[in-house]
Amino acid sequence: MGRIARNVMFATFGILFAQAIGSIRSFxxxxxxxxxxxxxxxxxxxxxxxxxxxxxxxxxxxxxxxxFLRGKGDEGGLRLIExxxxxxxxxxxxxxxxxxLGFPQVIWSSFVRENLLVVQITAASxxxxxxxxxxxYRCTAYEDFKAVSVLDSSRAILGSFWVLALAWKxxxxxxxxxxxxAEVCTWWLSGYVCGREHGPVKASFQLxxxxxxxxxxxxxxxxxxxxxIHSNVGRMTxxxxxxxxxxxxxxxxxxxxxxxxxxxxxxxxxxxPRVNAQVGAKASIEELRKSVVMxxxxxxxxxxxxxxxxxxxxxxxxxxxxxxxxxxxxxAQILIFGAFFVGLIRNGANYLIAVDRQVHLMGYVTVxxxxxxxxxxxxxxxxxxxxxxxxxxxxxxxVLAILIWQQVMFELGYSRRExxxxxxxxxxxxxxxxAAVFVVRLGFSSLQPVSxxxxxxxxxxxxxxxxAVVLSFADTRNRAIDLYCRFTAxxxxx
Numbered sequence: 230m231g232r233i234a235r236n237v238m239f240a241t242f243g244i245l246f247a248q249a250i251g252s253i254r255s256f257x258x259x260x261x262x263x264x265x266x267x268x269x270x271x272x273x274x275x276x277x278x279x280x281x282x283x284x285x286x287x288x289x290x291x292x293x294x295x296x297f298l299r300g301k302g303d304e305g306g307l308r309l310i311e312x313x314x315x316x317x318x319x320x321x322x323x324x325x326x327x328x329x330l331g332f333p334q335v336i337w338s339s340f341v342r343e344n345l346l347v348v349q350i351t352a353a354s355x356x357x358x359x360x361x362x363x364x365x366y367r368c369t370a371y372e373d374f375k376a377v378s379v380l381d382s383s384r385a386i387l388g389s390f391w392v393l394a395l396a397w398k399x400x401x402x403x404x405x406x407x408x409x410x411a412e413v414c415t416w417w418l419s420g421y422v423c424g425r426e427h428g429p430v431k432a433s434f435q436l437x438x439x440x441x442x443x444x445x446x447x448x449x450x451x452x453x454x455x456x457x458i459h460s461n462v463g464r465m466t467x468x469x470x471x472x473x474x475x476x477x478x479x480x481x482x483x484x485x486x487x488x489x490x491x492x493x494x495x496x497x498x499x500x501x502p503r504v505n506a507q508v509g510a511k512a513s514i515e516e517l518r519k520s521v522v523m524x525x526x527x528x529x530x531x532x533x534x535x536x537x538x539x540x541x542x543x544x545x546x547x548x549x550x551x552x553x554x555x556x557x558x559x560x561a562q563i564l565i566f567g568a569f570f571v572g573l574i575r576n577g578a579n580y581l582i583a584v585d586r587q588v589h590l591m592g593y594v595t596v597x598x599x600x601x602x603x604x605x606x607x608x609x610x611x612x613x614x615x616x617x618x619x620x621x622x623x624x625x626x627x628v629l630a631i632l633i634w635q636q637v638m639f640e641l642g643y644s645r646r647e648x649x650x651x652x653x654x655x656x657x658x659x660x661x662x663x664a665a666v667f668v669v670r671l672g673f674s675s676l677q678p679v680s681x682x683x684x685x686x687x688x689x690x691x692x693x694x695x696x697a698v699v700l701s702f703a704d705t706r707n708r709a710i711d712l713y714c715r716f717t718a719x720x721x722x723x
Contacts, residue, residue, distance in 0.1 A: 247381040247382055248487070258404060262396065264473075264478060264554060266473070268475070269344055270404060270405070271476055271483075273348055280359075281450075282454050284317065286446030286449050287317040287439075287442045288314065289449040289582075291314045291367060292369065294310045295307060296372070311430050312432060316439055319360070322360060323356075328352075329348065330353065358416075364423035365419055367430070371427055380419055384415045392407035449587055452590050452591050456578075462602050463621070464479060466605040466609055467479045471614060485564070488539070489535065489539075489568035489569070504521065504580055508583045525634075530699070532568075532572050533662035536569065537666060540666055541684045544684060547561075560618075566659075568623075571626045580637050596629075597632070601626075605621040657698065662691070
């Protein structure tokens with residue numbers, strides 16, 4: 230457990246630091262450019278988010294096979310999968326660059342045609358990012374979270390420096406060029422750090438091992454393709470139906486909501502190699518429950534507290550720091566609460582992948598995408614704007630989390646009654662937070678304008694209501710006490 234705690238500490242520090250720097254970058258970039266330009270930046274970043282599809286899942290094969298082969302002690306198989314994955318990454322990067330730089334006319338999108346140079350530079354940046362991602366996830370597969378932390382932090386610093394420095398001078402185009410330069414620097418640094426810690430890797434272009442890497446990773450990556458689309462439906466709907474300015478508002482809210490996926494994604498990264506190794510070693514159900522259920526249980530207790538705090542901080546943030554984006558405040562607040570369910574997805578999905586339940590997971594993600602896309606289109610067309618899109622994204626994430634976790638708990642041997650009780654326990658703190666905010670908002674609805682003392686008082690009352698809800702039920706009370714004892718014991722030993 231000491232090793233796990235250290236891994237969580239390193240990974241959490243790196244990701245929290247990176248996200249803090251990234252959030253500051255988002256705020257400063259939003260202040261440096263107009264909302265319409267920030268909307269173009271947000272939509273172009275969707276290209277970078279979707280670009281890893283070109284890798285055909287070989288990075289997922291790295292994450293799945295390397296811990297498994299290490300658990301078996303198969304050194305030859307380990308080196309073969311690493312070199313084969315790097316070979317496919319090189320080919321994928323070349324393909325993406327050639328597609329956007331040489332044949333952009335084959336891409337059917339009015340946004341791409343209207344902002345071709347921005348999209349081309351972003352795509353080239355994403356292609357370079359494939360290479361740095363290989364080294365980053367190789368360190369992750371080796372459970373070298375100290376190196377992962379260094380790479381996360383360095384990437385955030387490099388990205389912020391180049392993007393903001395050039396945006397300050399040349400606006401949107403400067404930010405895009407800065408993104409490219411940051412990816413080049415990150416590629417070099419990632420290769421150096423990974424090679425020093427785990428030895429060099431040469432790309433292999435042998436067809437059979439490359440095909441095997443695709444065979445392992447492709448079914449997994451299809452799931453993440455669809456999930457990435459699910460995550461970007463809001464941005465795509467906003468830019469298609471509401472224009473660049475509204476997309477800019479939505480993009481700022483989405484950046485804030487991403488803060489809440491940090492800790493869950495960090496925990497998912499730390500436990501994914503461990504769960505794969507446990508599956509390879511045929512660990513007991515009890516050991517798997519500790520690696521899958523316990524971390525998620527902690528997440529469900531911590532996230533609602535931070536959601537309440539940020540919910541009441543947002544009016545001040547928008548009023549004092551982002552006045553040009555004030556129209557997007559309600560959208561951000563909706564996305565903040567929807568992020569609770571996003572936080573439940575990663576660890577459960579990782580377990581289903583580890584036990585080869587990709588087909589089930591693919592079906593669940595497809596359902597959530599269809600719901601998200603259909604409801605986003607409907608609400609946007611009915612005049613609900615970015616608030617409607619944010620609601621659709623949140624509901625889609627909630628449905629996906631429910632579907633994933635009912636399957637996870639089934640695989641872990643819980644009865645139907647136990648599954649319902651456990652998931653209800655997961656959602657109780659979130660429900661308490663939502664109810665607390667609703668009640669407090671009703672009580673203070675006549676207070677205008679918003680002031681810091683008033684918001685602090687409201688946040689304090691809402692947190693007190695949330696604590697009362699959590700402590701009123703035996704299961705959540707016991708989980709909260711257990712989490713507190715573990716944290717204080719770990720802190721005392723440190």
